Amino acid sequence: DISPSQARNLERATGAQVLDRAGVIIEIFHRHARSREAKLEVEIARLNYVAPRMRETGGGGDRQRGGIGGKGAGESALELDRRKIRDRIAELKHELASVQREQSTRRALRQGQRRVALVGYTNAGKSSLMRALTGSEVLVADKLFATLDTTVRALHPEVRPRILVSDTVGFIKKLPHDLVASFRSTLDEALEASLLLYVADASDPTFRDQLGVTRGVLSEIGASEVPSRLLLNKVDRLSEEERDALRLEFPEATLLSAKIPADVAGLRESIIAFFEESMVEAELLLPYAKQSLIGEIYENARVVSEEYGDEGGRLSVRAH
Structure with a gap:
């Protein structure tokens, strides 16, 4: 890994973009993200990576910008840009939390x-x-x-x-x-x-x-x-x-x-x-009045044998 200042020096010397190991990995993740959750996670990581590497471009580091709505009065352009990144990260984290709650619900259904x-x-x-x-x-x-x-x-x-x-x-x-x-x-x-x-x-x-x-x-x-x-x-x-x-x-x-x-x-x-190895055998008597449960039994157990008599269906099953 290289420091942000080393990366800037290399960029000036070569005229090309320079990424350290972390930057390369984040870029690969960015290209391969498909779901909304993955895209949000990668974007948060990318912004956290970019923020400390930002610098003033042109006009020197003492450039000032007035505040908007009474906030950030007198902050430099760099400070304003970093604040925007912090705000954006907060928005993304809020959205990510909502997506992850939905994922948790789906996982709970598979319990x-x-x-x-x-x-x-x-x-x-x-x-x-x-x-x-x-x-x-x-x-x-x-x-x-x-x-x-x-x-x-x-x-x-x-x-x-x-x-x-x-x-x-x-x-x-x-x-x-x-x-x-x-x-x-x-x-x-x-x-x-x-x-x-x-x-x-x-x-x-x-x-x-x-x-x-x-x-x-x-x-x-x-x-x-x-x-x-x-x-x-x-x-x-x-x-x-x-x-x-x-x-x-x-x-x-x-x-x-x-x-x-x-x-x-x-x-x-x-x-x-x-x-x-963890399945056990059981015998079930399913009255004709409860035949609506047969689909659920087949979904959640392995039916070894099935016979029907006067009382209903007798099922031999293996289940957890």
């Missing part, structure tokens, strides 16, 4: 449902796995932070009760502080999941460090106690010798490639098996 969250370093292949597991057309791109918004889809082919899969924002080492704070809300899916799938790009020589970053961030938000599985993705890029070495080093991990259907099918079955 009690079986949920899996894909987490990992940026560009580890989470979105490719998401599309393979759910059959959804989520954005897949070989670039940093292609996914900034949390996407939730049902495991496909569907099982009963449904299993929801979420794809979260990718992590990066030394994420700018403002982005850590603002994007924490997008990681709520990880906190509320029943199972975390840590996705790592096994073909990247630095994936061990990246995995440490992922675990560190999740520990910070209190998600380290959520049951998890390690997925070493993109093994199609490795030799058999390299795969064998990874199996010895990470015996608990699942080696796979999102591009290989058999690997994805195996992962799907392991996800289902995880939830099967």
